[in-house]
Amino acid sequence: MTALGKHFGAHVALEALSMAIEPGEFVALLGPSGCGKSTTLRLLAGFETPDHGEIRLGDQVLSSPQAQVPPEQRRMGMVFQSYALWPHLSVAGNVDYPLRVQKVAGSERRRRVEDVLARVDMTAMAGRYPRELSGGQRQRVALARCLVSQPAVILLDEPLANLDRHLRASMEDYFRDFHRETVTTMVYVTHDQDEAMALADRVAVMQEGRLKQFATPETLYHQPADVEVARFIGQGSVVHLARAAAGEWLTGSDAQRLNEQGSARAFVRPQHVVLGVEGGLPARVERCIFRGERHVLSLRLEDGQSLTAYSHTAQPAGSHTSVAIERLWGLEEGHTKMQAHRDRVPAQ
Numbered sequence: 001m002t003a004l005g006k007h008f009g010a011h012v013a014l015e016a017l018s019m020a021i022e023p024g025e026f027v028a029l030l031g032p033s034g035c036g037k038s039t040t041l042r043l044l045a046g047f048e049t050p051d052h053g054e055i056r057l058g059d060q061v062l063s064s065p066q067a068q069v070p071p072e073q074r075r076m077g078m079v080f081q082s083y084a085l086w087p088h089l090s091v092a093g094n095v096d097y098p099l100r101v102q103k104v105a106g107s108e109r110r111r112r113v114e115d116v117l118a119r120v121d122m123t124a125m126a127g128r129y130p131r132e133l134s135g136g137q138r139q140r141v142a143l144a145r146c147l148v149s150q151p152a153v154i155l156l157d158e159p160l161a162n163l164d165r166h167l168r169a170s171m172e173d174y175f176r177d178f179h180r181e182t183v184t185t186m187v188y189v190t191h192d193q194d195e196a197m198a199l200a201d202r203v204a205v206m207q208e209g210r211l212k213q214f215a216t217p218e219t220l221y222h223q224p225a226d227v228e229v230a231r232f233i234g235q236g237s238v239v240h241l242a243r244a245a246a247g248e249w250l251t252g253s254d255a256q257r258l259n260e261q262g263s264a265r266a267f268v269r270p271q272h273v274v275l276g277v278e279g280g281l282p283a284r285v286e287r288c289i290f291r292g293e294r295h296v297l298s299l300r301l302e303d304g305q306s307l308t309a310y311s312h313t314a315q316p317a318g319s320h321t322s323v324a325i326e327r328l329w330g331l332e333e334g335h336t337k338m339q340a341h342r343d344r345v346p347a348q
């Protein structure tokens with residue numbers, strides 16, 4: 001898609017969004033509520049018309065100011081958060097429905113319905129009705145109904161949002177395995193960064209109708225384009241320095257630069273804050289929250305800056321420690337400059 005724009009009345013939902021998705025790629029659109037993820041998906045599906053810009057699938061132009069290919073001719077299947085199953089049709093009836101609409105012959109329909117039900121492990125439940133299924137099973141039926149039309153691209157709009165945590169995890173595995181086996185191009189909308197990072201080959205981070213960064217989960221995590229992406233992807237703290245740092249190792253006297261507060265911002269992941277370092281920066285524990293495998297500490301440095309750190313042991317609120325920062329990611333400079341400093345980053 002190129003320079004895609006969409007407004008609703010005075011509200012700009014999307015602003016010049018450009019993105020190239022490779023065939024067979026699993027892409028997640030990630031961002032807070034209202035950033036334009038669903039609008040992007042609906043534009044791809046053809047349910048909305050862009051104000052400007054172009055959508056292509058291979059060599060075919062699907063959307064341009066001159067022409068709009070209707071949704072049913074786009075070779076895209078969509079899976080909705082609400083499943084959108086017909087309550088009066090059985091599992092098999094729901095999956096068969098698009099083929100009936102397309103007037104596919106009876107024997108061919110039966111074969112394809114059986115095939116996709118087997119693929120989503122729902123053969124045994126073919127005769128059940130949606131109300132007799134769990135959320136995860138309904139979602140698999142919705143996926144089967146989408147697959148039966150053999151789409152080139154599958155669009156998924158927060159497909160796991162209505163499921164409990166346990167079921168989400170198993171459906172995540174399911175989607176991942178499904179993608180690995182079929183290598184279908186998938187565009188997956190979510191506001192959950194863990195889900196996006198766990199599933200996607202590349203993640204498009206969106207904010208207020210704009211694309212902030214489109215990169216692999218590893219790149220987003222280690223080399224966020226700016227402070228918003230950094231904050232959105234995993235935990236961490238922004239520290240202000242007198243001069244910009246870029247993926248640097250701050251130990252001993254170097255760390256004192258944190259005391260020379262300035263306008264240059266750098267990002268610190270909690271796992272790069274080392275506690276109890278002799279000669280480190282004095283810090284006070286403000287909060288210590290037990291999160292199962294570790295404690296998450298909110299620290300306050302002497303100059304008032306705050307840092308998040310991890311600890312294997314509980315550190316009582318009010319206690320004192322001294323910290324060193326193993327690694328900082330500079331957020332003020334351009335990416336090129338940051339890349340140039342990468343050889344100075346110690347191995348993780």
Ligand SMILES: Nc1ncnc2c1ncn2[C@@H]1O[C@H](COP(=O)(O)OP(=O)(O)OP(=O)(O)O)[C@@H](O)[C@H]1O
Pocket residue numbers: 008009011012013031032033034035036037038039040191
């Ligand atoms: N049909 C519409 N009419 C008016 N405004 C709309 C319409 N559809 C979306 N919007 C607005 O456009 C913006 C982007 O909406 P969109 O649904 O794409 O966001 P989203 O990132 O998918 O959010 P969520 O995660 O909450 O679904 C929002 O401010 C929304 O209110």
